[in-house]
């Protein structure tokens with residue numbers, strides 16, 4: 001090549017060389033957005049059809065895929081789980097609240113220096129055998145004070161005691177003693193009590209004793225009773241008395257008084273709940 005042509009070649013290179021490079025760059029620029037699009041890694045070993053199926057395998061049909069997104073993150077399963085969790089928490093806190101309340105009531109009379117309800121006693125049962133506070137140990141006791149000549153209140157309350165006892169006995173056999181203590185020892189001899197209590201429940205324990213023994217027991221249980229003065233033999237009279245069931249724990253400590261506001265079911269539930277809380281010893285049946 002002649003030296004005269006050399007400048008021309010340089011000129012041509014400068015004229016056409018660069019555009020050719022630019023062109024390649026332009027093409028790569030054009031290609032760039034394509035490569036920046038998110039792509040799913042494809043397996044070159046699999047045919048394209050298989051790869052497509054792999055990508056769409058979570059939703060078999062478009063309808064399924066649409067419905068998946070329509071419900072969003074709040075599906076019925078999540079809703080149900082939420083409701084069940086919330087319900088469980090509400091139940092737990094309510095249960096704990098009631099348990100703490102029962103514990104507070106049960107502990108209220110156990111503390112040192114607190115006025116004590118109940119205490120040791122020695123009386124006679126309806127069979128003429130001695131019965132003392134020691135015979136109640138290891139079981140809960142439901143103690144009621146009344147008298148066999150009572151026209152209406154005692155019969156109603158003893159019916160209620162029988163129903164409460166049956167409910168508790170069914171769930172916790174041998175865990176409770178139903179005890180009736182007379183406030184009228186003058187007339188309520190063991191024989192009279194035996195006959196009277198048999199009308200209500202064969203498992204009732206009826207207690208009587210001397211006037212002083214009964215008076216002392218009533219004082220310990222803070223039971224008010226009054227026998228009219230100067231009663232002539234054979235004359236009928238009424239005895240005023242408190243109307244409460246005293247729930248005593250297996251150590252002989254007072255737990256709670258059940259009043260007329262408690263239905264047999266409510267009373268039995270309360271007793272069973274206290275039994276569930278009890279962590280001390282039980283008597284062997």
Ligand SMILES: [Cu+2]
Pocket residue numbers: 146147150151152153154155241
């Ligand atoms: Cu009565």
